[in-house]
Amino acid sequence: MKTQLSKEDLLKAYRKMREIREFEDRLHKEFATGTVPGFVHLYSGEEAVATGVCEHLNDLDRIASTHRGHGHCIAKGVDIMGMMAEIYGKKTGTCGGKGGSMHIADLDKGMLGANGIVGAGPPLIAGAALASKLRKDGSVGVVFFGDGASNQGTNFESMNMAVTLDLPMIFVLENNGYAESTSPNYSAKVGTGNIADRARGFGMPAVTVDGNDFFAVYEAAGEAIERARKGGGPTYIECKTMRYFGHFEGDAQTYRPKNEVKEARVNDCPLNRFVAAVTSEGLVDAAELEAIDKDVLALVEKSVQEAKAAPQPDLADLMTGVYVSY
Amino acid sequence: MKTQLSKEDLLKAYRKMREIREFEDRLHKEFATGTVPGFVHLYSGEEAVATGVCEHLNDLDRIASTHRGHGHCIAKGVDIMGMMAEIYGKKTGTCGGKGGSMHIADLDKGMLGANGIVGAGPPLIAGAALASKLRKDGSVGVVFFGDGASNQGTNFESMNMAVTLDLPMIFVLENNGYAESTSPNYSAKVGTGNIADRARGFGMPAVTVDGNDFFAVYEAAGEAIERARKGGGPTYIECKTMRYFGHFEGDAQTYRPKNEVKEARVNDCPLNRFVAAVTSEGLVDAAELEAIDKDVLALVEKSVQEAKAAPQPDLADLMTGVYVSY
Amino acid sequence: MARKIMFKDAINEAMRLEMERDESVFLIGLDVAGGAGTATLDKERDSWGGVLGVSKGLYPLFPDRVIDAPISESAYIGAAVGASACGMRAIGELMFSDFMGVCFDQLYNQAAKFRYMFGGTAVTPVTIRTMIGAGFSAAAQHSQSPYSMFAHVPGLKCIIPSNPYDAKGLLAASIQDDDPCVFFEHKALYTMKGEVPEEHYVIPLGKANVVREGNDVTIVALGRMVQFAEKAAKKLAKDGIECTIIDPRTISPMDWDAIYSSVEKTGRLVVVDESYDVCGVASDVVGHVTQDVFGALKAAPQMVTAPFVPTPFAANLEAAYLPDPAKIEAAVRKTIQAKCAATVA
Amino acid sequence: MARKIMFKDAINEAMRLEMERDESVFLIGLDVAGGAGTATLDKERDSWGGVLGVSKGLYPLFPDRVIDAPISESAYIGAAVGASACGMRAIGELMFSDFMGVCFDQLYNQAAKFRYMFGGTAVTPVTIRTMIGAGFSAAAQHSQSPYSMFAHVPGLKCIIPSNPYDAKGLLAASIQDDDPCVFFEHKALYTMKGEVPEEHYVIPLGKANVVREGNDVTIVALGRMVQFAEKAAKKLAKDGIECTIIDPRTISPMDWDAIYSSVEKTGRLVVVDESYDVCGVASDVVGHVTQDVFGALKAAPQMVTAPFVPTPFAANLEAAYLPDPAKIEAAVRKTIQAKCAATVA
Numbered sequence A, B: 001m002k003t004q005l006s007k008e009d010l011l012k013a014y015r016k017m018r019e020i021r022e023f024e025d026r027l028h029k030e031f032a033t034g035t036v037p038g039f040v041h042l043y044s045g046e047e048a049v050a051t052g053v054c055e056h057l058n059d060l061d062r063i064a065s066t067h068r069g070h071g072h073c074i075a076k077g078v079d080i081m082g083m084m085a086e087i088y089g090k091k092t093g094t095c096g097g098k099g100g101s102m103h104i105a106d107l108d109k110g111m112l113g114a115n116g117i118v119g120a121g122p123p124l125i126a127g128a129a130l131a132s133k134l135r136k137d138g139s140v141g142v143v144f145f146g147d148g149a150s151n152q153g154t155n156f157e158s159m160n161m162a163v164t165l166d167l168p169m170i171f172v173l174e175n176n177g178y179a180e181s182t183s184p185n186y187s188a189k190v191g192t193g194n195i196a197d198r199a200r201g202f203g204m205p206a207v208t209v210d211g212n213d214f215f216a217v218y219e220a221a222g223e224a225i226e227r228a229r230k231g232g233g234p235t236y237i238e239c240k241t242m243r244y245f246g247h248f249e250g251d252a253q254t255y256r257p258k259n260e261v262k263e264a265r266v267n268d269c270p271l272n273r274f275v276a277a278v279t280s281e282g283l284v285d286a287a288e289l290e291a292i293d294k295d296v297l298a299l300v301e302k303s304v305q306e307a308k309a310a311p312q313p314d315l316a317d318l319m320t321g322v323y324v325s326y
Numbered sequence C, D: 001m002a003r004k005i006m007f008k009d010a011i012n013e014a015m016r017l018e019m020e021r022d023e024s025v026f027l028i029g030l031d032v033a034g035g036a037g038t039a040t041l042d043k044e045r046d047s048w049g050g051v052l053g054v055s056k057g058l059y060p061l062f063p064d065r066v067i068d069a070p071i072s073e074s075a076y077i078g079a080a081v082g083a084s085a086c087g088m089r090a091i092g093e094l095m096f097s098d099f100m101g102v103c104f105d106q107l108y109n110q111a112a113k114f115r116y117m118f119g120g121t122a123v124t125p126v127t128i129r130t131m132i133g134a135g136f137s138a139a140a141q142h143s144q145s146p147y148s149m150f151a152h153v154p155g156l157k158c159i160i161p162s163n164p165y166d167a168k169g170l171l172a173a174s175i176q177d178d179d180p181c182v183f184f185e186h187k188a189l190y191t192m193k194g195e196v197p198e199e200h201y202v203i204p205l206g207k208a209n210v211v212r213e214g215n216d217v218t219i220v221a222l223g224r225m226v227q228f229a230e231k232a233a234k235k236l237a238k239d240g241i242e243c244t245i246i247d248p249r250t251i252s253p254m255d256w257d258a259i260y261s262s263v264e265k266t267g268r269l270v271v272v273d274e275s276y277d278v279c280g281v282a283s284d285v286v287g288h289v290t291q292d293v294f295g296a297l298k299a300a301p302q303m304v305t306a307p308f309v310p311t312p313f314a315a316n317l318e319a320a321y322l323p324d325p326a327k328i329e330a331a332v333r334k335t336i337q338a339k340c341a342a343t344v345a
Ligand SMILES: Cc1ncc(C[n+]2csc(CCOP(=O)(O)OP(=O)(O)O)c2C)c(N)n1
Pocket: A066, A067, A068, A116, A117, A118, A119, A145, A146, A147, A148, A149, A150, A174, A176, A178, A179, A180, A247, D030, D071, D073, D095, D099, D102
């Protein structure tokens, strides 16, 4: 699979993953200083999932995201400057400061929104996929959701309906081992430990992959998306991964083994694994990757500076954008 | 299995099934005369399911039912006179005439109510089962629901939660081939045709049985209920059966093959099959069953006469029974 | 004289015309074609056409765009929302509005809020059609009119037609409207006949209909209650009491101008709503009128609503539960007899 | 002087005392113990104790009765209802009231209606605890106060405490109450400190608290708005304008006696609610006061509410969105300055 990707593709994928990591790690630091408002859920550690899937998508393809949405946004091509400004609640933000971290959306990019309601995405993407099917435009819908969200009724209903209506829809389960403080070992006792088992019961192909391996995700997603584009219906992809920070910023993470993240950062980091894979096979030069790192660092730095300096929304904005007429 | 049942048990089970059949067939006739108010959904044809399950239950065990609830009520021991009066909207009805066909309940009998909301029962019975578990009283909860209801999010959520919390709960799916006019071949494309497959995906034992065979249902239910009583958690039982009348009274059933019911009544009637099984093996005398038929006919006749003659609720009842205080 | 058709046929016609005019319009719901997965549903013939036959005949015309859903309201109502956020104009049929409780999130947190949360960029032209109303011995879970809960949500529009003509024009307007619309159909009106032009037309959302004009009392009545108000008004007219009847047609947005200017003329107000007064449309209208045109009021406004109890099953209780012309008449008389005891500060 | 503790600790204490007193009381919700299925949750130690730590420490005391649920609100809120219909007294925690849309049916069609539908036989003593309120930059889906939708439902009781003392006493009363209660906790009040006796006590549901007495204007304020009203009242008192502040504490049932008798004294009314006026508590109170004690009104009542838009994220917009003491003060002054233009019929 690796070798099916051009060097350009590899560099592009790496850049996305680095952007996500840098964006989130920086927000973590900024949050600690007390300048970032609201509830912030970071995606660090899960980069291979969003990127491995979204590298197959174009702007006509739709995704729906979650409370932990920054990674999906970046992977789907939402502007980083706008995102950072949005998270700071500024007029220059993607949503003019009215949405914040949990509601970043960019419909032109096919990004139907982060979402504050666990399990809200699957029905919405079923709708996006139904629209594709009716228009016969070959686009697909992808919904990202967590192990916790996998227990929400909306999710099950949408799985069944996607099969029933033969929708071009992909369910991407980000099993990061926790829903807030609760483990899927408790909340989704499927027996095998693979939540994807449930999807097969609904009559849909389902796989479980190493979500920290960009190439594994890329391959599974590619197959599913191709099938969906050709009218082959929905697929469920479970990606086993890990979040590096707390559920939200400020979470003391008392429910976690002490060294879990530390060890994962060393042994199982999706970016490190990507770097090792592509450099060991000589597909990409380490120096090129480092250049990207530098670029991204500068970009994120700039986004924070500009976000901080940007103006707040006008007070008149309070009363606009409710209906099309006001 | 048959032989594990005493003659007394067999006669009791038969009486229940006959009561259900007679009650429903009579309502069908009465409805046609225009004297029965509201939406009425009849259970004729599905008698072996409610009876095969409820013969294992006592008043401490709880069941939740559906819009098609008369059979479950009778099987669980709700008074037939009160039920008929309720369906006629009379003061002497089980609910004083305030509930009607879709809301018959008798909490003392462990009957948590018919329900107008498809899929409302599973969470409620999960609660009943949780109560049993906390009290350690050895009781179980049983939820009946249809093939259509099997697609409701509440149902899936409850299946998962029953596994998670190890609840003494039994899911009884009455797959009668239609949800209003929609077939489960369309709305629940599980592949094998057995909706019970989904339950296994959730990590729960699941079986599919011939729902027109009292003994098959009785056996599967017995096993599941015994396991649940012993702390072995939930089970899913799919019963393939058929409804003999329309979705509701007044349904022209344009979606049904012409002879479907006619043939089933001849070849696959749960009562006929029961009679054949017990008489051919000489367990029960045909005459004893006929005596029951006569009894039941008289009982149902009486229930209709009394229901018709009974007074309407007092107008003052309009404002009572909302809260405990009024 | 124009053709007379039933309320439900007017709704059917509005859907048909919109689907003809605009390829992005589709209908999804339970049994809206009917018979899916059975031998009888072919592309020439639907079966049920919805539980009460409202969409009958549409499936053969638009076999791809009349879609039966599994009983999974969150999924299919949410899909109607999602598809509409992606350029379609979905009509989602929530059979009975009583079922809102299994799918409300997709309407009140998703459809209603997209535009605002996303900084004014989203357009979600979804229409939800759903039945309301008591009077059929359908008891507590199939007789409700929970529109005030929807009206409480900024971002949704709420439409309540009271006759066949309005039903057709308002539904067309809802489907064409770029905001999420919830269209409440009173099941007791389905067989009401009225004049309905065959051609396409729209009735603008947010404009009340003044059904009758009179100088003594303003009656604001919703949906089926409009007929009852008319009966009461006719009776009162015999005693020389002349009522204005306002049918708001949409309760969100509410046409306050029409209501306020009428109350400014009559000084008296009766609101008739078959739902509850508690946090409902009746107290909403009285509350806003009082805040905004207090000086015009000559007497205490009156609310004629269902009492604060679930809908009972028994026919006699249900009749007592519902507002009726006699109750409306009594409320009007009360506003006329009352002397304003307000003292000037 | 009595012990001062925080609002959230008062809630924790009420739950603990009820669980000690009554074996049938249990708590079910998301992460209410916290850490389920992880290595860290043992019977001696919970992890989170709820998303904001409100139930911290209860799991070690009652390991069988503090139950973490999967993220399946319909299932576990429904289970709280079902268990309560079977002799338990469940406390179901719906983390944010904003999430009502995924499980509302189990409350409004099930818990609320059992007793009536079943002819007065059912008893369903379930209590749902849930967070409300804006002010945390939590945006449109985590800042709502949708209690008027619950208040619209006969069969539910709705409780909104405004201080730690009331929180403890009202929650105890809710748990002991035999009807389904929905208990709305304003997240901005969680860290508010106040005097709370250590012993068990209850505050009866349905009784308003008169927070302050004054002869000029009646202010009805809910939850967090009570503090804001007090600030405004203090300011106004300096100008000789004396306000009565009524905290209804429960909005269903509403203590109309307390409100009506105050308005009969003052003749002026301001209602402060951080939710919407449209079909909300504010218009409900104004509507009912006007219908029932119209003669006492000396001026147009005023509503101070959020504008009819979703809760915005940006801090400056959110501040502008919320009612505040200045807006309350202005509304009070408006009722004072207004001359009653009502003419006697
Ligand atoms: C309907 C609903 N219920 C509960 C919550 C609160 N909540 C937000 S995120 C979360 C955990 C989600 O876990 P998971 O789906 O595994 O996603 P992760 O946070 O691990 O990415 C919960 C319970 C919510 N936002 N919406």
